[in-house]
Amino acid sequence: MSETEENLPSERESAHEGAVGKTDNPFADPGLPPHEHRIQDIDERAARRSERTVALLFLVSMLATVAFIASYVAIPIDKIIYVFPLGHISALNFALGLTLGVALFCIGAGAVHWARTLMSDVEVADDRHPIEAAPEVKAKVLADFAQGAKESQFGRRKLIRNTMFGALALVPLSGVVLLRDLGPLPEKKLRTTGWKKGVRLVNQSTNLPLRPEDIAVGSLTFAKPEGLEESDEDFANKIAKDALMLVRIQPQNIKDKQELAWSHEGIVAYSKICTHVGCPISLYEQQTHHVLCPCHQSTFDLSDGGRVIFGPAGHALPQLHITVKDGFLEAVSDFAEPVGPSFWERG
Amino acid sequence: MSNETTATTTRRGQAPRGERIADWADGRLGIYSLAKSNMRKIFPDHWSFMLGEVALYSFVIIILTGVYLTLFFHPSMAEVTYHGSYVPMHGIRMTQAFESTLDISFDVRGGLLIRQIHHWAALVFLAAMMVHMMRVFFTGAFRKPREVNWLFGFLLFVLGMFTGFTGYSLPDDLLSGTGVRFIEGVILAMPLVGSYLQMFIFGGEFPGHDIIPRFFTVHVLLLPGIMLGLLVAHLILVFYHKHTQFPGAGKTNNNVVGMPLLPVYMAKAGGFFFLVFGVISVIAAVASINPVWAIGPYRPDQVSTGAQPDWYMGFAEGLVRVMPGWEWNFWGHTINFGVLIPILVFPLVLIAIAVYPFIESWVRGDKREHHILDRPRNTPTRTGFGVAWLVAYFVMLIGGGNDLWATHFHLSINSITWFVRIGFFVGPVLAFIATKRICLGLQRRDRDKVLHGRESGIIKRLPHGEFIEVHEPLNQEQLHFLTQHEQPEPLELGPEVDENGVRRKIKRTQKLRAKLSKSYYGEDNVIPKPTVEEYKEITSGHGHH
Numbered sequence: 083m084s085e086t087e088e089n090l091p092s093e094r095e096s097a098h099e100g101a102v103g104k105t106d107n108p109f110a111d112p113g114l115p116p117h118e119h120r121i122q123d124i125d126e127r128a129a130r131r132s133e134r135t136v137a138l139l140f141l142v143s144m145l146a147t148v149a150f151i152a153s154y155v156a157i158p159i160d161k162i163i164y165v166f167p168l169g170h171i172s173a174l175n176f177a178l179g180l181t182l183g184v185a186l187f188c189i190g191a192g193a194v195h196w197a198r199t200l201m202s203d204v205e206v207a208d209d210r211h212p213i214e215a216a217p218e219v220k221a222k223v224l225a226d227f228a229q230g231a232k233e234s235q236f237g238r239r240k241l242i243r244n245t246m247f248g249a250l251a252l253v254p255l256s257g258v259v260l261l262r263d264l265g266p267l268p269e270k271k272l273r274t275t276g277w278k279k280g281v282r283l284v285n286q287s288t289n290l291p292l293r294p295e296d297i298a299v300g301s302l303t304f305a306k307p308e309g310l311e312e313s314d315e316d317f318a319n320k321i322a323k324d325a326l327m328l329v330r331i332q333p334q335n336i337k338d339k340q341e342l343a344w345s346h347e348g349i350v351a352y353s354k355i356c357t358h359v360g361c362p363i364s365l366y367e368q369q370t371h372h373v374l375c376p377c378h379q380s381t382f383d384l385s386d387g388g389r390v391i392f393g394p395a396g397h398a399l400p401q402l403h404i405t406v407k408d409g410f411l412e413a414v415s416d417f418a419e420p421v422g423p424s425f426w427e428r429g
Numbered sequence: 430m431s432n433e434t435t436a437t438t439t440r441r442g443q444a445p446r447g448e449r450i451a452d453w454a455d456g457r458l459g460i461y462s463l464a465k466s467n468m469r470k471i472f473p474d475h476w477s478f479m480l481g482e483v484a485l486y487s488f489v490i491i492i493l494t495g496v497y498l499t500l501f502f503h504p505s506m507a508e509v510t511y512h513g514s515y516v517p518m519h520g521i522r523m524t525q526a527f528e529s530t531l532d533i534s535f536d537v538r539g540g541l542l543i544r545q546i547h548h549w550a551a552l553v554f555l556a557a558m559m560v561h562m563m564r565v566f567f568t569g570a571f572r573k574p575r576e577v578n579w580l581f582g583f584l585l586f587v588l589g590m591f592t593g594f595t596g597y598s599l600p601d602d603l604l605s606g607t608g609v610r611f612i613e614g615v616i617l618a619m620p621l622v623g624s625y626l627q628m629f630i631f632g633g634e635f636p637g638h639d640i641i642p643r644f645f646t647v648h649v650l651l652l653p654g655i656m657l658g659l660l661v662a663h664l665i666l667v668f669y670h671k672h673t674q675f676p677g678a679g680k681t682n683n684n685v686v687g688m689p690l691l692p693v694y695m696a697k698a699g700g701f702f703f704l705v706f707g708v709i710s711v712i713a714a715v716a717s718i719n720p721v722w723a724i725g726p727y728r729p730d731q732v733s734t735g736a737q738p739d740w741y742m743g744f745a746e747g748l749v750r751v752m753p754g755w756e757w758n759f760w761g762h763t764i765n766f767g768v769l770i771p772i773l774v775f776p777l778v779l780i781a782i783a784v785y786p787f788i789e790s791w792v793r794g795d796k797r798e799h800h801i802l803d804r805p806r807n808t809p810t811r812t813g814f815g816v817a818w819l820v821a822y823f824v825m826l827i828g829g830g831n832d833l834w835a836t837h838f839h840l841s842i843n844s845i846t847w848f849v850r851i852g853f854f855v856g857p858v859l860a861f862i863a864t865k866r867i868c869l870g871l872q873r874r875d876r877d878k879v880l881h882g883r884e885s886g887i888i889k890r891l892p893h894g895e896f897i898e899v900h901e902p903l904n905q906e907q908l909h910f911l912t913q914h915e916q917p918e919p920l921e922l923g924p925e926v927d928e929n930g931v932r933r934k935i936k937r938t939q940k941l942r943a944k945l946s947k948s949y950y951g952e953d954n955v956i957p958k959p960t961v962e963e964y965k966e967i968t969s970g971h972g973h974h
Contacts, residue, residue, distance in 0.1 A: 108905060109912040111679065174538060175545070178714070179711060182710045183708070184711075189703040190700040190701060190705075190707060193700025194697055201696060205686050306730075319635070325729070358767065358768070359610065361610060361611070376734040376832070377611065424618070427763075429758060
């Protein structure tokens, strides 16, 4: 490779480019083609037709704006109309959108038609100038800079320079420190849920404590801890971790030993929060006991310890150890592991 | 300036009112000097130069409609029970953010229209930016002196994605809330700092009460503010560099051929803003987008099937969906590669296209300014790379909608996932090879056309019975167009020993550079364009067809 970094086209190329205008080169740039007249340039009647078209478009735009205001005033906001093929839609939205669209579009169409048919379409060539400064300009700027730097004594007084860098480096720390109160520290928050020993399982849809006989084979039941109400201040935060799904599987079909031990008569309780990125799992295939997360299709086998059998989830669904007391289902303890997506400290 | 020298004077000997106002402004703002170089600035004409304009205008539309929406939207996560005019939602608990979105849609006249224009314009904005970026890429418009402007445009695209995401999260509906939960999972997957970041960003545990107001600030102030600055810089550079132009008669690297800003582009570009706005308004009138009333308010324990992000996030969604669920546990810690890798690959794919101009200019060793656009066929390696990138992008877009592909085309979701996993790696390679072959084929065709003329479709029978097709020679304009491109020699490493027999040190980067250079200009990667001698020999020839 040559010492210079430049890789300019070979001589053959340059000779070629330099040949512009020479008649013996059939590939030479013939220069700008002559201007071709439009009909509007030579026929005043055609030009007047164009003028009328443009004016008509602007006129239609004005009418559309009037129609927009009329629709706004006249059409009730809750009126629904049938428009083929859109179906039943809001009359006001349809009328406002259409009139606004026409009003805007006609201004655009008029302006473009005006430009294309009446304004001069003679192509002109403008010269380009190199972006780079001329050498003498560059020399002047560099000299000015050197002069300014010298006058500041920046290079000579190292003590000033170093302390200034130090101060500038430290001062943004105030801003970083101020961010501390954006939120609390994680502590054990991601490891605990609202479930603990003796908390009853309450049916999410009926709001009644669940009995074992409420849970039929093949059904999928969603549960929350007793005492958690929708009207609670932090209901969303709590349900984001506590949401539970219950299914009943024939005990002989439960493959995982611990799962069997933590179940009650084949009723198993799993966290509803996907271990991938936290979507609620909601699709249950009763024949196979697979549940599927509709967000990213992670699939878990509820008859085998909530094992991941497909999709991007990285670990099994946490199971809640349940039992029955006084005829109602209740938790034996909190989940043995954090629910939801994994995190660095999860372990 | 005294009145004697003013060309236009009224009968009172005073300049017309417009001129006097302009004089006033010039004395304070220097507008005459500004207008001198810009008012009659020449812009070249080509349909593909409008793509960037579509992006610009949809951005303006988004700002206009967005300001209107802030007048009615309450970015609050305080819980309320709905009693508004949309009866099916009566008695349902929701956040104020969701409630005010319903109010905008059902109680503010025209609110629904503005909401829909805002959202549609956002989709158009991102799509227009992407297509505009592809135009710039495939024509080589990113070359010197426009590399910085390419980066500005790239940043606008990336920031646009996140502005879009934070925007569609604001109504706090079931679909967007699921997207926010996804972001929580992604943040948690960060090694070391994940759970801390999650707590800080959400102000506590998910979902908390802070994320919507925080997204609101990011969506209406922080990101649009940065984007506005970048956009202005982007446009200033377009003016400063002067627009690129396609090759053709009279067009050189030292001129710009077209029509002046005043009046032609004032009318065309100004009019085009209204065309874009008009079309988006009509779309918003007839096509509903993000009907949050049908989706319902967000609850962390509920979800709907077929959940999809807006299209520009689909590619990231695909990466997350098809990644195998790898997770490592060691010494009491967890690394969730199943989420971490996609989130690292996502910016890498974007960065690959962002840094391409710098790689290409290094390989080509070309430090000249380029104002004449390349025809994509004449740069097979670049075109191949661009198509490969697009294939990777669209394969992942399929991955992002794998459930929809499965249900709409009755396919197994397993097969789609495997198709995407393999396709993401194999597809771009095949696309690169195929594109390069196609480009070379087109180069060959250009060569044939120059040497043998255009196929006229006229079959002629010669006296002795032979049939030939008459080829019509090209005119000089066409000949110039097909031969104006450069075909430099590839970089040579030179001999390994210098004239004194001493081994030269050749750096590994230099070897790589020579190799890459060969992939641009090497024998198999370029069809030599016809030379004048070849042309003359054939055309002066002896009754060739």
